[in-house]
Amino acid sequence: MNAALATKTVKEIKVDIDKCTGCRACEMACSAYHAQPRYSSINPAKSRIRVVADEINDEYVPIRAGDYTPSECNGRHIYTIGGKEYSECSFCGASCPSRDYFVEPDSGLPLKCDMCESVPPLAEPMCVQVCGTDALTYVEREEEREEKPQPKRGQIEIGLESLVKEYGIEAVIASLKQMSKGQ
Amino acid sequence: MRYAETGFSLEIDLSRGSIEKVESDPRDTELYLGGQGIAAKILFERVPPETDPFSPDNLLIFSTGLLHGTPAPAANRTVVNTFSPQTNLMSHSLFGGFFGPELKYAGYDRIIIRGKAPDLVYLYIHNDKVEIRDATHLRGKGSTETGDLLKKELKDQKVQVAAIGLAGENRVFMASIEHNHASAARGVGVIMGDKRLKAIAVRGTKDVNIARPAELFETCQSIQKKMAESKFNGDWMADDENDSFHHNHFAWGNARTRRKNYWSQELQERWTRWKYDHMDRQTGCYNCPKKCRNVINWPGRPRFGYKCFGKDTYHMAAFLELDFSYEILGVAQEYGVDSYATPQVIAFALELLEAGILTDKDFPGMPADSRGRFFYLLEKIVRREGIGDVLANGVSHAAKQIGNGAEAYDHNTTKKFEQLPIKLGKLNPAYFLMIATGEKMSITQIEGSFPQDPLPTREQREEFVSKWEAVPDEKFKKYFLEWEKRNDISDQATCEIVDWNEAMHYIDDATGLCGFVSSFNGQFGGGVAYHMNNIPQVISLATGMEMDKERLWKTFKRIRTLVRAVNVRRGLRRKDERPPEDHWAVRNEEYEQKLLSKYYAFKGWNSEGIPTRQTLEILDMDYVADDLEQRGILTVGDDASARKPSAEAATI
Numbered sequence: 001m002n003a004a005l006a007t008k009t010v011k012e013i014k015v016d017i018d019k020c021t022g023c024r025a026c027e028m029a030c031s032a033y034h035a036q037p038r039y040s041s042i043n044p045a046k047s048r049i050r051v052v053a054d055e056i057n058d059e060y061v062p063i064r065a066g067d068y069t070p071s072e073c074n075g076r077h078i079y080t081i082g083g084k085e086y087s088e089c090s091f092c093g094a095s096c097p098s099r100d101y102f103v104e105p106d107s108g109l110p111l112k113c114d115m116c117e118s119v120p121p122l123a124e125p126m127c128v129q130v131c132g133t134d135a136l137t138y139v140e141r142e143e144e145r146e147e148k149p150q151p152k153r154g155q156i157e158i159g160l161e162s163l164v165k166e167y168g169i170e171a172v173i174a175s176l177k178q179m180s181k182g183q
Numbered sequence: 184m185r186y187a188e189t190g191f192s193l194e195i196d197l198s199r200g201s202i203e204k205v206e207s208d209p210r211d212t213e214l215y216l217g218g219q220g221i222a223a224k225i226l227f228e229r230v231p232p233e234t235d236p237f238s239p240d241n242l243l244i245f246s247t248g249l250l251h252g253t254p255a256p257a258a259n260r261t262v263v264n265t266f267s268p269q270t271n272l273m274s275h276s277l278f279g280g281f282f283g284p285e286l287k288y289a290g291y292d293r294i295i296i297r298g299k300a301p302d303l304v305y306l307y308i309h310n311d312k313v314e315i316r317d318a319t320h321l322r323g324k325g326s327t328e329t330g331d332l333l334k335k336e337l338k339d340q341k342v343q344v345a346a347i348g349l350a351g352e353n354r355v356f357m358a359s360i361e362h363n364h365a366s367a368a369r370g371v372g373v374i375m376g377d378k379r380l381k382a383i384a385v386r387g388t389k390d391v392n393i394a395r396p397a398e399l400f401e402t403c404q405s406i407q408k409k410m411a412e413s414k415f416n417g418d419w420m421a422d423d424e425n426d427s428f429h430h431n432h433f434a435w436g437n438a439r440t441r442r443k444n445y446w447s448q449e450l451q452e453r454w455t456r457w458k459y460d461h462m463d464r465q466t467g468c469y470n471c472p473k474k475c476r477n478v479i480n481w482p483g484r485p486r487f488g489y490k491c492f493g494k495d496t497y498h499m500a501a502f503l504e505l506d507f508s509y510e511i512l513g514v515a516q517e518y519g520v521d522s523y524a525t526p527q528v529i530a531f532a533l534e535l536l537e538a539g540i541l542t543d544k545d546f547p548g549m550p551a552d553s554r555g556r557f558f559y560l561l562e563k564i565v566r567r568e569g570i571g572d573v574l575a576n577g578v579s580h581a582a583k584q585i586g587n588g589a590e591a592y593d594h595n596t597t598k599k600f601e602q603l604p605i606k607l608g609k610l611n612p613a614y615f616l617m618i619a620t621g622e623k624m625s626i627t628q629i630e631g632s633f634p635q636d637p638l639p640t641r642e643q644r645e646e647f648v649s650k651w652e653a654v655p656d657e658k659f660k661k662y663f664l665e666w667e668k669r670n671d672i673s674d675q676a677t678c679e680i681v682d683w684n685e686a687m688h689y690i691d692d693a694t695g696l697c698g699f700v701s702s703f704n705g706q707f708g709g710g711v712a713y714h715m716n717n718i719p720q721v722i723s724l725a726t727g728m729e730m731d732k733e734r735l736w737k738t739f740k741r742i743r744t745l746v747r748a749v750n751v752r753r754g755l756r757r758k759d760e761r762p763p764e765d766h767w768a769v770r771n772e773e774y775e776q777k778l779l780s781k782y783y784a785f786k787g788w789n790s791e792g793i794p795t796r797q798t799l800e801i802l803d804m805d806y807v808a809d810d811l812e813q814r815g816i817l818t819v820g821d822d823a824s825a826r827k828p829s830a831e832a833a834t835i
Contacts, residue, residue: 039396045388132472
């Protein structure tokens with residue numbers, strides 16, 4: 001069975017870590033943009049982009065939230081770049097139990113970057129817009145790919161799936177039943 | 184709901200080991216905004232003027248600014264206030280970075296610390312979890328080293344740490360509080376050390392709420408864009424390698440020697456190479472697009488960050504070159520000392536040695552070269568060893584302790600505090616008033632909105648004012664257009680100029696905005712990001728409070744007058760308000776004293792510099808007038824007279 005070829009727009013945020021000053025405006029703006037209602041509160045801990053900053057080692061790496069993972073990796077690489085050591089975690093966007101990045105602080109649910117997709121669309125994701133040093137730049141490019149139909153999943157499914165991974169399906173069903181009694 | 188602020192203070196008593204989260208009065212926010220404004224009120228109400236700075240009853244307050252944690256760019260300067268053993272007055276200290284915003288995200292507008300811990304402790308704040316923890320394992324550790332160790336100990340790289348180094352632990356008066364590569368100067372580390380508080384580590388993951396979200400975000404984005412693009416914002420010294428201004432015009436050594444033609448192209452090229460061969464990057468503070476801090480990695484020394492004139496102070500005091508500053512700054516940062524005051528104290532000691540007032544016996548084992556001597560004396564001071572124990576009290580106290588004519592070498596202090604080493608010819612009236620009456624202790628903390636000197640031609644001045652967005656009133660354009668000679672300007676204009684300069688700093692220090700995008704940079708004309716014409720709108724959108732230019736100006740006057748009342752209660756009087764006698768070569772005592780009297784009257788203060796009841800009542804501070812009357816500092820029904828100070832200056 002051959003999948004059909006389709007043209008897809010790939011959105012990328014390029015990161016130049018030499019240009020990052022560690023100011024974390026990206027974190028501020030991301031949390032503002034994703035607040036409900038929009039811009040109503042600021043909380044970098046809710047940002048889907050975090051700057052891994054270590055002043056003593058001159059390390060400044062903005063990373064963007066990717067997928068949730070229920071467990072830490074079983075061994076990490078240490079990279080030496082330009083004479084400075086970086087942990088693999090410094091480049092990893094996973095919402096992972098080894099740290100509290102990309103976890104909604106109140107609910108514990110994972111956070112994931114959505115490239116600020118909205119209606120009407122933004123010209124650039126908010127983190128890129130506020131980056132005053134061009135450490136973050138936005139590019140869109142067309143790419144031909146084999147099209148594999150993917151069911152569209154909403155936020156609820158993604159959230160429930162993570163809860164199931166964390167606590168098991170029975171605990172989640174039990175909690176939902178309990179909650180529905182209170183309604 | 185409280186907007187922009189959290190509505191809570193964290194109250195810590197280190198003697199009793201108690202921790203309380205206390206709701207604050209929203210009325211205080213309306214009257215004093217936050218930051219230093221509210222801190223001044225707390226110090227007025229809770230620290231009786233007789234309190235010795237080293238008493239457990241002295242408070243050490245870390246305040247966020249009202250705009251910290253909001254989208255307002257460059258709102259990140261944390262304010263530290265206490266009473267200083269050096270001046271016996273209110274300490275005014277600020278540091279950039281990330282601490283204040285993080286504290287607000289943890290749910291607090293300020294930390295109020297009283298008492299003294301039995302042994303070295305640190306404070307750990309993670310939202311509602313607040314603990315006083317043992318810090319004896321951090322004894323003697325460097326300031327940023329302490330930050331690094333705590334991040335590892337707490338397993339949290341996002342924790343923000345403010346710490347003292349060895350100087351603070353040993354109660355050196357010039358001790359700073361360091362946070363990453365930012366430094367809180369002007370005498371606050373000494374009190375943190377006295378309270379045996381090695382560090383505060385804070386981590387916050389709570390929301391800061393905004394009153395009018397979309398409008399504020401849009402306004403802030405346009406301010407941020409302007410800030411990022413404009414050379415009128417940030418530290419010009421971060422990128423301009425021509426620093427002839429400070430080297431040719433400021434005094435070297437113990438603020439004595441001008442070297443008018445020091446700067447050269449060859450030197451500039453050499454120094455630029457030193458910088459770029461060793462600079463890792465330039466960094467910024469929280470939510471600010473500027474990169475004012477140069478981070479230097481000098482071989483064999485701790486990595487450090489510096490900004491502005493901080494790169495010049497050590498080598499100018501030592502008659503050396505930039506490589507010496509690069510060599511010593513990392514060491515000084517880890518010990519945690521004020522990079523403005525400390526080199527002056529060392530240069531003062533070496534001058535006393537040269538003059539024979541101190542002798543070789545006072546400096547056992549000191550190397551013969553200037554470089555070696557500075558390192559030697561830095562070690563002695565931060566350890567309070569030998570002569571270092573005397574020098575650690577600052578130039579003014581050390582001179583008195585040493586005696587034998589040493590007082591004559593204490594020629595560059597005001598209110599017992601080391602001033603910038605500036606020795607000029609003709610008097611600049613506004614600068615006379617600012618150095619004399621400023622209570623933030625450094626000219627850098629009061630100047631900045633009106634230019635320092637006139638421009639030579641009318642055309643240049645017209646060009647300058649045509650783009651000058653920061654002026655709160657058109658009259659300032661007129662003053663500048665008509666200003667031709669430095670010392671020739673009307674007294675009324677001088678008073679108004681000083682008032683505007685001061686206003687911007689008081690607003691910055693209550694809101695947490697950085698002077699490099701506000702109070703310090705209006706003087707260059709062009710488009711400074713924040714000024715009297717737009718700050719009211721930002722405050723209003725963030726907090727929901729009604730705010731306009733008039734209201735904000737009145738708020739400045741209120742906070743400024745309260746700070747004066749705080750210090751007046753501790754004995755500050757007219758006699759203390761003198762710039763160093765040799766600050767200008769040409770002086771006219773009669774003119775200066777007349778100008779000072781006019782300025783006091785302009786401020787609503789009596790002839791001793793004490794706010795009158797009428798002034799205090801207009802500014803909604805009847806309680807201050809009552810207090811000053813009860814203490815006999817103000818006489819009932821006589822606004823023009825003042826009695827003897829209620830508290831004498833602290834003795835060592």
